[in-house]
Amino acid sequence: MHELAVCQALIEQVERVARQNEARRVVSIVITVGPLSGVEPQLLEHAYPIAAAGTVAEHASLVVETVPVRVRCRSCGAETDVQPNRIVCGSCGDWQVDVTGGEEMLLRRVEIETDAAAVH
Template sequence: MHELSVAQALVDQVGDLAGQHGAKSVHLIRVRIGPLAGVVGDLLATAFPLAAAGTPAESARLDWVAAPIVVRCRTCGAKTEAQPNKLVCGACGDWRTEVVSGDELILETVELDIPESAGD
């Protein structure tokens, strides 16, 4: 399950952010996952507690948001949503498209617990 290595990288990135801001803990982590990213959100959520154990993110809630697949048609120029197994233009039906979004794995939000003295 490669989601564990993704969770570990996520925890490392959040740990760096927490350290930069003097946070003692992390409350929330939100990631956006496209269907073409190769990461299953439910498996990432299952792996997250293992990766976060003993880190500032240990008690954090991990939320993930599914991003839609959007393609741009090279024939008619339309941007439309598509399915993972059918990346055709929703306007004209042409198969000559390029993926605009849907392959991303993005750290969207991190809520940190920063002591008041750390902000001075």
């Protein structure tokens, strides 16, 4: 259950973005998580409110975008989505593949609210 540690790291990143943009609160956070990152989206969602409590992101909604494990075959060139424990070409079955997606653990987007007065 390292998802809490991941959420705490996420909140630190979000706080930095909020500070740099003079946000008074964070409205939503969008992250991308792939199966090969080793974190479980649902556990992240459960851990998030604990990590966010008392921060500028306390009331923000967390949107977790999941992506599949994707491989490109070195043998037949096909790009296919595969299971994390079956990293072989989905087309020809060759195990010599390059992983092109599914390792992501990225902060994508932060929606913030700033003081209306500060805009003008």
